[in-house]
Amino acid sequence: MKKKLSLSLIVVFALALLWVGVSAEQGVIAIKAGKILTITSGIIEDGIILIEKGKIIEVGKELPIPPQAIIIDASEYxxxxxxxxxxxxxxLRERFEPPSADETTDxxxxxxxxxDALNPFSRDIKEVVFGGITTALITPGRLNVIGGQPAVVKLTGTTISQMVLLEPAGVKISLGEGPKQxxxxxxxxxxxxMGSAYLVRKSLTDADYYLNQWKEYEKKKASDKEAKKPKLDLKLEPLAKLLEGKLTAFIECYRTDDIMTALRIIDEFKLKAVLVGCADGHKVADEIARRKIPVIISPMGVGPRRIETKDITIRNAGLLSQAGVKVVIHSDASLGVGAIRELPLAAAFAVKGGMxxxxxxxxxxxxxxxxxxxxDRIGSIEKGKDADLVILSxxxxxxxxxxxQVFINGEIVFEKKEQN
Structure with missing residues (x-):
């Protein structure tokens, strides 16, 4: 007999509302789960998650449920x-449109x-949510050496202000084949x-000079009313924040030589950084680990589609993790391999490779x-965090x-309908 996700009889009246999605404004929602993967506090069998106003207010076993709560029976899930x-x-682009993730005039x-380019109504965003993905780092592409400022967004909402969790989330930098091609x-x-590395260093050196001008001005202005205020430079502002450690550098690099160039630049300018791609990371895992630099990788890479990933191995994620590197797994969908909604299968490949x-x-x-x-907002099932949850079969x-079902901010944004 097929398992069926249903509401408790005490809230049959709410079925019509669930057809369009439970609202965070409807009071307390109680999810009775067969298994809760909290991520940070182990697995809870036959547990309960209480949600109110878009937040998790309690998680555990045998919790008292308020009488008027909407109860979702996920006891087999x-x-x-x-x-x-x-x-x-x-x-950042719609299907069949020209690429628009890189401003390739500079x-x-x-x-x-x-x-400024993100479309909240993108069909791609909706399809990603169907796979249980609730948040994403939206980032410029890989063709510019310094591409721009990414943003962390929830994948629901009709305006950017409703979606944004953190903006700017950093600065995107690319080394390797993308810019030189x-x-x-x-x-x-x-x-x-060599040209790509030079441009990164030059830009950061210019930003350092710019930052020092502002520091000198701040020192002088209290005692010198004639102190000249530096001119605001929108191009150097985010790089100055990189140098101050206020923003993270997301550096896309795949081959060993590009990874080592990235590490040298990180050392030279004392950057807070994350390596993205890192296909050859297992070859220099100790170098990455001793600097405590996390990586965002795909467990499989893009194989023969790109020469700089020709040495990718399914063991990459596991080897990096075993060396002490904090590993984050992402999909290769942006390069036409797989789909973002298959992210958990990408993680399963990493396990197959030894992670x-x-x-x-x-x-x-x-x-x-x-x-x-x-x-502080997402990533685990804990009291006080956003109620971004996925119910799986x-x-x-x-x-x-x-x-x-998929919840974002305590509201159902996707619900699988029974099919004959």
């Missing part, structure tokens, strides 16, 4: 936190903000890896939230498991 896609360009565009074809700098199962779960939930700077890593 598994509940986990909403999953996080930690690096994607979804929402290789260095740190002043650009992805929120994009600009080398135009006979412009950079046409080599610890619990670490793989963290790699698509709490570890992603931590490196994106939003772990089984093990999140099993290929037959279905997403039954």
């Amino acid at each position: 598994t509940v986990m936190p909403g999953m996080i896609e930690a690096h994607t360009t979804i929402g 290789p260095c565009t740190p002043q650009l903000k992805v929120i 994009a600009y080398g074809a135009k006979r412009k700098l950079p046409s080599t890896r 610890d199962r619990e670490e793989a779960l963290k790699a698509i939930t709490i570890h992603a939230a931590e490196i994106l700077g939003v772990a 089984g093990d999140p890593f099993h290929y037959l498991t279905r997403v039954e």
